[in-house]
Amino acid sequence: MPKASPVKAATKAIPDRFDALPEPVRHETNVAEYLEFYRMMLLIRRFEEKAGQLYGMGLIGGFCHLYIGQEAVVTGLQSAIQPGRDSVITGYRDHGHMLACHIDPKVVMAELTGRAAGISRGKGGSMHMFSVEHGFYGGHGIVGAQVSLGTGLGFAHKYKADGGVALTYFGDGAANQGQVYESFNMAELWKLPVIFIIENNQYAMGTSVNRASAEDQLYRRGESFRIEGMQVDGMDVLAVRGAMNSALEWVRGGKGPILLEMKTYRYRGHSMSDPAKYRSRDEVQAMRDKSDPIDNARADILKRGFADETALKEIEKVIRAQVAEAADFAEQAPEPDLAELYTDVLVERY
Numbered sequence: 392m393p394k395a396s397p398v399k400a401a402t403k404a405i406p407d408r409f410d411a412l413p414e415p416v417r418h419e420t421n422v423a424e425y426l427e428f429y430r431m432m433l434l435i436r437r438f439e440e441k442a443g444q445l446y447g448m449g450l451i452g453g454f455c456h457l458y459i460g461q462e463a464v465v466t467g468l469q470s471a472i473q474p475g476r477d478s479v480i481t482g483y484r485d486h487g488h489m490l491a492c493h494i495d496p497k498v499v500m501a502e503l504t505g506r507a508a509g510i511s512r513g514k515g516g517s518m519h520m521f522s523v524e525h526g527f528y529g530g531h532g533i534v535g536a537q538v539s540l541g542t543g544l545g546f547a548h549k550y551k552a553d554g555g556v557a558l559t560y561f562g563d564g565a566a567n568q569g570q571v572y573e574s575f576n577m578a579e580l581w582k583l584p585v586i587f588i589i590e591n592n593q594y595a596m597g598t599s600v601n602r603a604s605a606e607d608q609l610y611r612r613g614e615s616f617r618i619e620g621m622q623v624d625g626m627d628v629l630a631v632r633g634a635m636n637s638a639l640e641w642v643r644g645g646k647g648p649i650l651l652e653m654k655t656y657r658y659r660g661h662s663m664s665d666p667a668k669y670r671s672r673d674e675v676q677a678m679r680d681k682s683d684p685i686d687n688a689r690a691d692i693l694k695r696g697f698a699d700e701t702a703l704k705e706i707e708k709v710i711r712a713q714v715a716e717a718a719d720f721a722e723q724a725p726e727p728d729l730a731e732l733y734t735d736v737l738v739e740r741y
Protein backbone atom coordinates (compact mmCIF):
# COMPACT_ATOMS: atom_id res chain seq x y z
CA MET A 392 0.00 0.00 0.00
CA PRO A 393 1.41 3.45 -0.85
CA LYS A 394 2.34 5.57 2.14
CA ALA A 395 0.07 8.49 2.94
CA SER A 396 1.48 11.68 1.53
CA PRO A 397 3.19 13.65 4.31
CA VAL A 398 1.74 16.79 2.85
CA LYS A 399 -1.78 15.40 2.99
CA ALA A 400 -1.30 14.06 6.49
CA ALA A 401 -0.24 17.50 7.63
CA THR A 402 -3.19 19.23 6.04
CA LYS A 403 -5.65 20.55 8.57
CA ALA A 404 -8.65 22.75 8.26
CA ILE A 405 -7.59 26.33 8.92
CA PRO A 406 -9.73 27.78 11.69
CA ASP A 407 -11.33 31.13 11.12
CA ARG A 408 -8.20 33.19 11.48
CA PHE A 409 -9.39 36.74 11.33
CA ASP A 410 -11.60 38.85 13.51
CA ALA A 411 -14.01 40.73 11.32
CA LEU A 412 -12.51 43.98 10.12
CA PRO A 413 -15.08 46.74 9.98
CA GLU A 414 -15.92 47.64 6.38
CA PRO A 415 -14.23 50.99 5.72
CA VAL A 416 -16.61 53.74 4.72
CA ARG A 417 -15.83 57.11 3.17
CA HIS A 418 -15.39 59.59 5.98
CA GLU A 419 -18.35 61.83 6.76
CA THR A 420 -16.87 65.27 7.02
CA ASN A 421 -18.01 68.80 7.80
CA VAL A 422 -17.20 72.24 6.41
CA ALA A 423 -14.30 73.15 8.71
CA GLU A 424 -12.66 69.75 8.47
CA TYR A 425 -12.96 69.41 4.69
CA LEU A 426 -11.48 72.88 4.20
CA GLU A 427 -8.62 71.92 6.49
CA PHE A 428 -7.96 68.78 4.39
CA TYR A 429 -7.96 70.99 1.29
CA ARG A 430 -5.62 73.50 2.92
CA MET A 431 -3.15 70.83 4.01
CA MET A 432 -3.05 69.11 0.60
CA LEU A 433 -2.53 72.44 -1.12
CA LEU A 434 0.22 73.41 1.33
CA ILE A 435 2.08 70.18 0.55
CA ARG A 436 1.61 70.67 -3.23
CA ARG A 437 2.82 74.27 -3.27
CA PHE A 438 5.67 73.51 -0.86
CA GLU A 439 6.88 70.71 -3.12
CA GLU A 440 6.61 72.84 -6.25
CA LYS A 441 8.72 75.49 -4.55
CA ALA A 442 11.25 72.86 -3.41
CA GLY A 443 11.49 71.73 -7.06
CA GLN A 444 12.21 75.33 -8.11
CA LEU A 445 14.86 75.85 -5.42
CA TYR A 446 16.50 72.59 -6.48
CA GLY A 447 16.57 73.83 -10.08
CA MET A 448 18.23 77.04 -8.89
CA GLY A 449 20.95 75.05 -7.15
CA LEU A 450 19.82 76.06 -3.67
CA ILE A 451 19.02 72.48 -2.66
CA GLY A 452 21.80 69.94 -3.03
CA GLY A 453 21.87 66.15 -2.87
CA PHE A 454 18.75 64.07 -3.24
CA CYS A 455 15.25 65.50 -3.30
CA HIS A 456 12.18 63.27 -3.75
CA LEU A 457 8.93 65.13 -4.27
CA TYR A 458 5.53 63.94 -3.02
CA ILE A 459 3.35 65.69 -5.62
CA GLY A 460 0.26 63.57 -6.43
CA GLN A 461 0.26 61.67 -3.13
CA GLU A 462 -0.98 64.48 -0.85
CA ALA A 463 -4.30 62.86 0.08
CA VAL A 464 -2.52 59.95 1.78
CA VAL A 465 -0.70 61.80 4.56
CA THR A 466 -3.46 64.38 4.87
CA GLY A 467 -6.23 61.83 5.41
CA LEU A 468 -4.21 59.56 7.68
CA GLN A 469 -2.52 62.15 9.86
CA SER A 470 -5.67 64.20 10.32
CA ALA A 471 -6.81 61.40 12.63
CA ILE A 472 -3.76 61.03 14.86
CA GLN A 473 -3.02 62.71 18.15
CA PRO A 474 0.15 64.83 18.11
CA GLY A 475 2.37 63.98 21.04
CA ARG A 476 0.78 60.56 21.47
CA ASP A 477 1.22 58.81 18.12
CA SER A 478 4.34 58.47 16.01
CA VAL A 479 5.12 58.68 12.29
CA ILE A 480 8.03 57.20 10.34
CA THR A 481 8.69 57.02 6.61
CA GLY A 482 11.34 56.80 3.88
CA TYR A 483 13.05 59.57 1.97
CA ARG A 484 9.91 61.01 0.29
CA ASP A 485 9.17 62.71 3.56
CA HIS A 486 8.38 66.43 3.24
CA GLY A 487 4.59 65.92 3.12
CA HIS A 488 4.64 63.68 6.18
CA MET A 489 6.35 66.43 8.14
CA LEU A 490 3.96 69.14 7.05
CA ALA A 491 1.06 66.84 7.96
CA CYS A 492 2.71 66.50 11.43
CA HIS A 493 2.24 70.29 11.65
CA ILE A 494 5.96 71.00 11.51
CA ASP A 495 6.66 74.59 10.45
CA PRO A 496 7.29 74.75 6.66
CA LYS A 497 10.08 77.28 7.32
CA VAL A 498 12.27 74.80 9.23
CA VAL A 499 11.59 72.03 6.72
CA MET A 500 12.56 74.26 3.78
CA ALA A 501 15.62 75.52 5.69
CA GLU A 502 16.73 71.92 6.13
CA LEU A 503 16.38 71.35 2.38
CA THR A 504 18.71 74.28 1.73
CA GLY A 505 21.15 73.08 4.42
CA ARG A 506 20.77 75.98 6.85
CA ALA A 507 21.45 76.00 10.59
CA ALA A 508 17.81 76.84 11.27
CA GLY A 509 16.71 73.60 9.56
CA ILE A 510 14.99 70.94 11.58
CA SER A 511 18.15 68.77 11.55
CA ARG A 512 20.34 71.89 11.89
CA GLY A 513 21.12 71.78 8.19
CA LYS A 514 23.00 68.51 8.44
CA GLY A 515 20.29 66.07 7.34
CA GLY A 516 18.87 67.45 4.12
CA SER A 517 15.76 66.20 2.37
CA MET A 518 16.02 62.54 3.43
CA HIS A 519 17.16 62.87 7.01
CA MET A 520 14.81 64.97 9.05
CA PHE A 521 13.60 64.16 12.53
CA SER A 522 11.50 65.76 15.27
CA VAL A 523 10.71 63.84 18.43
CA GLU A 524 8.72 66.86 19.58
CA HIS A 525 6.28 66.32 16.68
CA GLY A 526 6.36 62.52 16.84
CA PHE A 527 8.22 62.37 13.51
CA TYR A 528 10.95 59.71 13.52
CA GLY A 529 12.43 60.26 10.02
CA GLY A 530 13.28 60.50 7.10
CA HIS A 531 15.20 57.24 6.10
CA GLY A 532 17.25 56.58 2.99
CA ILE A 533 17.53 52.79 3.22
CA VAL A 534 14.52 51.30 1.47
CA GLY A 535 12.46 49.28 3.97
CA ALA A 536 14.59 50.09 7.03
CA GLN A 537 11.89 52.32 8.48
CA VAL A 538 9.52 49.34 8.68
CA SER A 539 11.60 47.60 11.35
CA LEU A 540 12.12 50.90 13.17
CA GLY A 541 8.39 51.66 12.99
CA THR A 542 7.68 48.24 14.46
CA GLY A 543 10.07 49.20 17.26
CA LEU A 544 8.12 52.40 17.80
CA GLY A 545 4.96 50.28 18.08
CA PHE A 546 6.76 48.08 20.62
CA ALA A 547 7.67 51.19 22.64
CA HIS A 548 4.06 52.39 22.63
CA LYS A 549 2.89 49.03 23.91
CA TYR A 550 5.69 48.71 26.48
CA LYS A 551 5.02 52.17 27.87
CA ALA A 552 1.25 51.67 27.59
CA ASP A 553 0.95 55.25 26.35
CA GLY A 554 -1.93 54.47 23.99
CA GLY A 555 0.07 55.61 20.95
CA VAL A 556 0.05 54.10 17.48
CA ALA A 557 3.03 53.99 15.08
CA LEU A 558 2.22 55.00 11.51
CA THR A 559 4.82 53.18 9.45
CA TYR A 560 4.90 54.26 5.83
CA PHE A 561 6.75 52.51 3.00
CA GLY A 562 6.59 52.20 -0.77
CA ASP A 563 5.50 49.48 -3.19
CA GLY A 564 9.19 48.80 -3.89
CA ALA A 565 10.03 48.57 -0.19
CA ALA A 566 7.20 46.05 0.17
CA ASN A 567 9.54 43.47 -1.42
CA GLN A 568 12.26 43.84 1.22
CA GLY A 569 12.88 40.94 3.61
CA GLN A 570 12.94 42.93 6.84
CA VAL A 571 9.35 44.01 6.20
CA TYR A 572 8.20 40.43 6.77
CA GLU A 573 10.31 39.87 9.87
CA SER A 574 8.65 43.00 11.21
CA PHE A 575 5.16 41.79 10.24
CA ASN A 576 5.75 38.57 12.14
CA MET A 577 6.80 40.29 15.36
CA ALA A 578 4.14 42.97 15.10
CA GLU A 579 1.33 40.43 14.86
CA LEU A 580 2.82 37.99 17.34
CA TRP A 581 3.06 40.71 19.98
CA LYS A 582 -0.08 42.55 18.83
CA LEU A 583 1.82 45.81 18.42
CA PRO A 584 -0.06 49.04 17.71
CA VAL A 585 1.35 49.63 14.23
CA ILE A 586 -0.44 50.81 11.12
CA PHE A 587 1.62 49.65 8.16
CA ILE A 588 0.94 51.93 5.21
CA ILE A 589 2.10 50.94 1.74
CA GLU A 590 2.09 54.01 -0.46
CA ASN A 591 1.64 52.20 -3.76
CA ASN A 592 2.50 54.97 -6.21
CA GLN A 593 2.91 52.30 -8.92
CA TYR A 594 6.68 52.68 -9.32
CA ALA A 595 9.90 51.95 -7.48
CA MET A 596 12.34 54.22 -9.28
CA GLY A 597 11.81 53.08 -12.91
CA THR A 598 10.22 49.70 -12.13
CA SER A 599 6.45 49.35 -12.17
CA VAL A 600 4.80 47.39 -9.40
CA ASN A 601 3.51 44.70 -11.76
CA ARG A 602 7.00 44.11 -13.16
CA ALA A 603 8.53 43.60 -9.71
CA SER A 604 5.82 42.00 -7.59
CA ALA A 605 4.53 38.42 -7.79
CA GLU A 606 1.58 39.51 -5.63
CA ASP A 607 0.73 42.99 -6.78
CA GLN A 608 -2.35 43.29 -4.56
CA LEU A 609 -0.19 44.67 -1.82
CA TYR A 610 -2.90 44.83 0.84
CA ARG A 611 -2.67 41.02 0.92
CA ARG A 612 1.00 41.00 1.85
CA GLY A 613 0.26 40.49 5.56
CA GLU A 614 -1.97 37.45 5.08
CA SER A 615 0.50 34.77 6.07
CA PHE A 616 1.16 36.70 9.27
CA ARG A 617 -2.57 37.03 9.94
CA ILE A 618 -2.42 40.76 9.41
CA GLU A 619 -5.61 42.12 7.91
CA GLY A 620 -5.29 44.50 4.98
CA MET A 621 -7.38 47.12 3.23
CA GLN A 622 -6.93 48.55 -0.25
CA VAL A 623 -7.79 52.22 -0.34
CA ASP A 624 -8.20 54.91 -3.02
CA GLY A 625 -5.23 57.01 -1.96
CA MET A 626 -6.27 59.84 -4.30
CA ASP A 627 -9.46 60.49 -2.31
CA VAL A 628 -8.81 62.17 1.03
CA LEU A 629 -12.19 61.12 2.46
CA ALA A 630 -11.65 57.47 1.48
CA VAL A 631 -8.22 57.62 3.14
CA ARG A 632 -9.60 59.12 6.33
CA GLY A 633 -12.48 56.59 6.33
CA ALA A 634 -9.99 53.70 6.18
CA MET A 635 -7.95 55.35 8.91
CA ASN A 636 -11.00 55.53 11.18
CA SER A 637 -11.43 51.73 10.89
CA ALA A 638 -7.70 51.11 11.25
CA LEU A 639 -7.44 53.22 14.39
CA GLU A 640 -10.44 51.51 15.96
CA TRP A 641 -8.76 48.17 15.30
CA VAL A 642 -5.28 49.07 16.52
CA ARG A 643 -6.29 51.18 19.52
CA GLY A 644 -8.65 48.35 20.45
CA GLY A 645 -5.58 46.14 21.07
CA LYS A 646 -6.13 43.87 18.05
CA GLY A 647 -2.58 44.30 16.78
CA PRO A 648 -1.28 45.74 13.52
CA ILE A 649 -3.12 46.43 10.31
CA LEU A 650 -2.00 46.99 6.73
CA LEU A 651 -3.33 49.75 4.49
CA GLU A 652 -2.46 49.77 0.81
CA MET A 653 -2.90 53.27 -0.53
CA LYS A 654 -3.30 53.25 -4.31
CA THR A 655 -1.72 56.50 -5.38
CA TYR A 656 0.55 58.02 -8.02
CA ARG A 657 3.59 60.26 -8.13
CA TYR A 658 3.50 62.88 -10.84
CA ARG A 659 7.18 63.78 -10.81
CA GLY A 660 10.18 61.54 -11.38
CA HIS A 661 11.52 59.33 -8.61
CA SER A 662 13.87 62.13 -7.57
CA MET A 663 14.79 65.45 -9.12
CA SER A 664 17.40 63.74 -11.32
CA ASP A 665 14.97 61.25 -12.94
CA PRO A 666 13.78 62.04 -16.49
CA ALA A 667 11.00 59.39 -16.05
CA LYS A 668 11.43 57.71 -19.44
CA TYR A 669 9.83 54.47 -18.21
CA ARG A 670 6.28 55.78 -18.54
CA SER A 671 4.40 57.86 -21.06
CA ARG A 672 3.43 61.49 -20.64
CA ASP A 673 -0.14 60.45 -21.44
CA GLU A 674 -0.21 58.12 -18.44
CA VAL A 675 0.80 60.95 -16.10
CA GLN A 676 -1.55 63.43 -17.74
CA ALA A 677 -4.51 61.04 -17.49
CA MET A 678 -3.89 60.71 -13.74
CA ARG A 679 -3.62 64.46 -13.30
CA ASP A 680 -6.81 65.03 -15.29
CA LYS A 681 -8.99 62.39 -13.68
CA SER A 682 -7.62 61.55 -10.27
CA ASP A 683 -5.95 64.63 -8.86
CA PRO A 684 -6.67 64.60 -5.11
CA ILE A 685 -6.74 68.40 -4.80
CA ASP A 686 -8.81 69.17 -7.91
CA ASN A 687 -11.31 66.49 -6.92
CA ALA A 688 -11.61 67.72 -3.32
CA ARG A 689 -12.03 71.27 -4.61
CA ALA A 690 -14.85 70.23 -6.96
CA ASP A 691 -16.52 68.25 -4.17
CA ILE A 692 -16.30 71.18 -1.74
CA LEU A 693 -17.95 73.46 -4.30
CA LYS A 694 -20.61 70.86 -5.12
CA ARG A 695 -21.51 70.46 -1.46
CA GLY A 696 -21.70 74.23 -1.09
CA PHE A 697 -19.07 74.12 1.70
CA ALA A 698 -17.29 77.14 0.16
CA ASP A 699 -17.39 79.28 -2.97
CA GLU A 700 -14.64 80.08 -5.48
CA THR A 701 -13.69 83.27 -3.63
CA ALA A 702 -13.17 81.46 -0.32
CA LEU A 703 -11.05 78.79 -1.99
CA LYS A 704 -8.95 81.42 -3.78
CA GLU A 705 -8.36 83.08 -0.42
CA ILE A 706 -7.00 79.78 0.99
CA GLU A 707 -4.67 79.53 -2.06
CA LYS A 708 -3.45 83.07 -1.49
CA VAL A 709 -2.60 82.42 2.15
CA ILE A 710 -0.73 79.25 1.24
CA ARG A 711 1.26 80.92 -1.53
CA ALA A 712 2.35 83.57 0.96
CA GLN A 713 3.26 80.93 3.57
CA VAL A 714 5.38 78.99 1.06
CA ALA A 715 7.05 82.15 -0.25
CA GLU A 716 7.90 83.07 3.33
CA ALA A 717 9.37 79.60 3.92
CA ALA A 718 11.50 79.89 0.77
CA ASP A 719 12.77 83.38 1.69
CA PHE A 720 13.63 82.15 5.17
CA ALA A 721 15.45 79.12 3.73
CA GLU A 722 17.46 81.26 1.32
CA GLN A 723 18.45 83.91 3.82
CA ALA A 724 19.13 81.84 6.93
CA PRO A 725 22.85 81.33 7.66
CA GLU A 726 24.61 78.05 6.99
CA PRO A 727 25.75 75.96 10.00
CA ASP A 728 28.94 77.07 11.67
CA LEU A 729 32.01 75.07 10.60
CA ALA A 730 32.39 73.80 14.18
CA GLU A 731 29.08 71.94 13.66
CA LEU A 732 31.04 69.45 11.55
CA TYR A 733 32.18 67.94 14.84
CA THR A 734 28.82 67.77 16.61
CA ASP A 735 26.25 64.96 16.43
CA VAL A 736 28.95 62.56 15.24
CA LEU A 737 29.58 59.22 16.94
CA VAL A 738 33.28 58.97 17.74
CA GLU A 739 33.31 56.22 20.38
CA ARG A 740 34.69 52.74 19.72
CA TYR A 741 32.08 50.05 19.59
Ligand SMILES: Cc1ncc(C[n+]2csc(CCOP(=O)(O)OP(=O)(O)O)c2C)c(N)n1
Nearest residue numbers: 484532533534562563564565592594595596
Ligand atom coordinates in the same frame (compact mmCIF):
# COMPACT_ATOMS: atom_id res chain seq x y z
C1 LIG B 1 18.14 48.89 0.61
C2 LIG B 1 18.11 49.83 -0.54
N1 LIG B 1 18.09 49.34 -1.80
C3 LIG B 1 18.02 50.17 -2.86
C4 LIG B 1 18.00 51.53 -2.67
C5 LIG B 1 17.90 52.48 -3.88
N2 LIG B 1 16.53 52.97 -3.98
C6 LIG B 1 16.23 54.19 -3.48
S1 LIG B 1 14.61 54.51 -3.67
C7 LIG B 1 14.29 53.06 -4.43
C8 LIG B 1 12.91 52.71 -4.90
C9 LIG B 1 11.90 52.50 -3.80
O1 LIG B 1 10.59 52.59 -4.32
P1 LIG B 1 9.29 52.61 -3.41
O2 LIG B 1 9.51 51.78 -2.21
O3 LIG B 1 8.15 52.23 -4.29
O4 LIG B 1 9.14 54.11 -2.91
P2 LIG B 1 8.85 55.44 -3.75
O5 LIG B 1 10.17 55.99 -4.19
O6 LIG B 1 7.97 55.09 -4.88
O7 LIG B 1 8.20 56.39 -2.79
C10 LIG B 1 15.46 52.31 -4.54
C11 LIG B 1 15.54 50.98 -5.15
C12 LIG B 1 18.04 52.01 -1.34
N3 LIG B 1 18.01 53.33 -1.07
N4 LIG B 1 18.06 51.16 -0.30
Ligand SMILES: [Mg+2]
Nearest residue numbers: 562563594595
Ligand atom coordinates in the same frame (compact mmCIF):
# COMPACT_ATOMS: atom_id res chain seq x y z
MG1 LIG C 1 6.76 53.45 -5.21
